[in-house]
Amino acid sequence: MxxxxxxxxxxxxxxxxxxxxxxxxxxxxxxxxxxxxxxxxxxxxxxxxxxxxxxxxxxxxxxxxxxxxxxLKERVSDFPPQPVITKDNVTMQIDTVIYFQVTDPKLFTYGVVHPMAAIENLTATTLRNIIGELELDQTLTSRDIINTKMRTILDEATDPWGIKINRVELKNIIPPKEIQDAMERQMKAERERREAILRAEGEKRSAVLVAEGEKEATILRADASRLAKIAEAEGEAEALLKVQTALAEGLKLLNDAAPTDSVVKIKALEAFAKAADGKATKIIIPSEIQGIAGLAASAKEVFKD
Structure with a gap:
């Protein structure tokens, strides 16, 4: 209907x-x-x-x-540089990076108004408190210590807001201009000092290498001279050995031939003739050779007649 x-x-x-x-x-x-x-x-x-x-x-x-x-993903917040004063009254600019994550959405929603602004202000305050206890040199060389302290303090402070701080990093530490200039001059002087040390070590190493080279060359020359003398002595010894061997073999052959007294006397006369060809001014003639000489003279007179 x-x-x-x-x-x-x-x-x-x-x-x-x-x-x-x-x-x-x-x-x-x-x-x-x-x-x-x-x-x-x-x-x-x-x-x-x-x-x-x-x-x-x-x-x-x-x-x-x-x-x-x-x-619920991890977030990254890069806060602008904050002016801080060190223990030795040096004002510098430091900017930080915060890595955080929401662990309790209810606390994050109702725990604080404008959570990001609250984290930024809390970070700046914590950074000033930590840097105020350090001198300039400590600030420049203690980044890891500062990061750890800030993470611990911020994580504890943001826990009621349902936020967990995972990591805090000091992105840049910017000291005053005059301190930057002084640091640059110091770094330049340090580089020049290291270059001078390296150059001196290089020259020293080069001199050592040259000396070692000369030493090795001297040793090699001495070894070469020694080996040459050894080779020469070995050659002379070998030649003398060969002469003595030949002489021994000749005597053996002569002995095996059973020469007569006449042959022996003739050989002695030949040896005397060779000795007479020398530069000796005084020669002693054995009696056997004198007899042979007389025999040769008699034979000559016979042939003449």
Whole structure:
């Protein structure tokens, strides 16, 4: 009956369609999908109702709303340089980088107003307190110690806000201009000193190498001379050995031939003739050779006649 009435009147049909579309839009808007690594804070009539995790959720129309969408990923905040004063009254600029992560979305939403501004101010205050206890040289050489102290203090202070500080890094430490100039001059002098030391060590090493080379050359020349003398002596010894061997073999052959006294005397005469050819001014003639000489003279007279 109701459908028949609606069908007979075009205006109610239009209103019904509009109402149906509106209801569908409202229902669709109440369907919420929470993405990965996120959490939604839901309020019902202005009061905290719950925290939606990853997945599909349905919100009661007009009664519930999503008050805050919180990412659970690690965040990085690079804060601008902050003026700090060291223990020895040197003013410098230091900028920091904070790595943090939300661990409790409810505390992050209701724990503090403007959490990022609160973290920045807390970081600046903590940095001034730590640097105020250090001198300039300690500040420039103690980055790891400062980072560790800041992380510990900030993590403890932000715990009621549902925030965990994972890491704190001092990005830049900028001392005053005059101190920078003095540091540059000191670094330049240090580089020049190291270059002078390296140059001196190089020259020393070069002199040592030259001396070692001369020493080795002298040793090699001495060894060469020694080996040459040894070779010469060995050659003379070998030649003398060969002469003595030949002489011994000649005597052996002569002995094996059983020469007569006449042959022996003739050989002695030949040896005497060779001795007479020398530069000796005084020659002793054996009696045997004198006899041979007389025999030779007699033979010559016989042949003459």
């Amino acid at each position: 109701l459908l028949a009435v609606l069908a007979s009147s075009p205006l109610p049909v239009i209103l019904f369609v509009i109402l149906a579309i509106f209801v569908l839009i409202v229902l669709a808007s109440c369907v919420t999908i929470v993405p990965q690594a996120s959490a939604f804070i839901v309020e019902r009539l202005g009061a905290y109702s719950g925290t939606w995790e990853t997945g599909l959720h349905f919100r009661i129309p007009l009664l519930e709303k999503v008050a805050n969408k919180v990412t």
